Amino acid sequence: MSKAFAVLGLFDSADALMKAIPKVKARKLGRLETYTPYPIHGMDDALELRRSxxxxxxxxxxxxxxxxxxxxxxxxxxxxxxxxxxxxxPWSWEAFIPIMFEVTVLFATFTAGLGMLLLLNKLPFFGHPVLSAKAMRAITRDRFALAVEADPELDAEAAKAALKDAGAQDIEVLDTPEQTPFLTSDFILRTLGGIFVACLVSGFVMFWAIKLFPVLPPMSHMQDQPRLSAQQASTFFKDGRGMRMPVTGTVARGYLPSATGTQEEATALPNPLPRTPEVFAQGKAAFTNRCAVCHGAIGNGMGSLTAAYGAKPANLQAQQFRDYADGKLYWVIVNGKNAMPGHAADLDENQRWAVVHYVRALQRAQNAKDEDLR
Ligand code: HEC
Known part of the structure; x- marks a missing residue:
């Protein structure tokens, strides 16, 4: 004889069922469960179910x-x-709130759904043994069942007696059903086989679909939408050009907005270039080409042009210029000063900053401190 899974006692009314619960419970025979045609108030408390x-x-x-x-x-x-x-x-948390809300809801709903189905309702175990009871039909109509269920063992005779004493009109004993394990090798093989066949079929379908309809590139409407190319004429804008001027104050990526600023603004700029041999080499080349004629090879204001030149180029070795901030030197290179022309057109951004590094090197070479020599 197989083991009993549960003993069902049937009652005619919800009242009778509620009254029977404490009596059967007192005998401590197994887990108590009720099956009723509709939810009954107070049932959770009567069964002392813990909160979910x-x-x-x-x-x-x-x-x-x-x-x-x-x-x-x-x-x-x-x-x-x-x-x-x-x-x-970049760190503007207010802008992150909508996504945070979405992900919160996503995690919460998935937890609620999957947690309920897989963890708490113990799926994939489809079907509760009690569903196969003969009394099931009556229970879904007008009868109320109290079940003593195996936990893990059940003394069926004692449970029967307890239910009878508590006033049950009919008693049914349910045997433990045979439970086949869910993940059998057969099941796994069939599932994998099914996935394989599905991939194969859809692969072939896609292959032929693309072969037969090659003129249908995906998402072509994005690619082929009307637009203006650079340098193209346009009747849309008043000036007849397709290209627009960038918004005033637009800064190209990777460039520092200094050439147009005031000397004070430029002074605050740090030299963006690292002090590497390559940068010094670049600075030396630019200085020799552009500055040395007037300021001299070591920047002391004695260039080859100086004698012929009406103005007196600054002695960059002077304390005044050794105290200049990097950004201030940079500004002079870009904008010039009195008789000195600006070099914005001759030197690009990197070359100017490299020259600044090189001028610093020249100044240090002539005014070396003790620690520079070590
Ligand atoms: C055509 C000659 C000439 C060339 C080329 C030249 N300078 Fe000058 N530079 C001058 C003269 C002249 C002054 C003095 C301006 C004044 O104070 O009136 C000067 C002044 C300066 C000053 C001091 C500015 C100040 O705030 O007083 C710096 C720094 C400087 N030059 C750097 C350079 C650098 C770096 C280059 C190369 C990119 C360069 N110069 C190229 C003629 C020249």
Missing amino acids: PLGGMVLVMGVIGALTALGFQYWISAIDYPIVTGGKA
């Missing part, structure tokens, strides 16, 4: 979701690829 942990799980996962979204967006916009969008600082 689902709410707590959802809360925890929701918080994790919010933090995940916050951290992810922080990493993207403040660390990995900081782009200034709409003038906002």
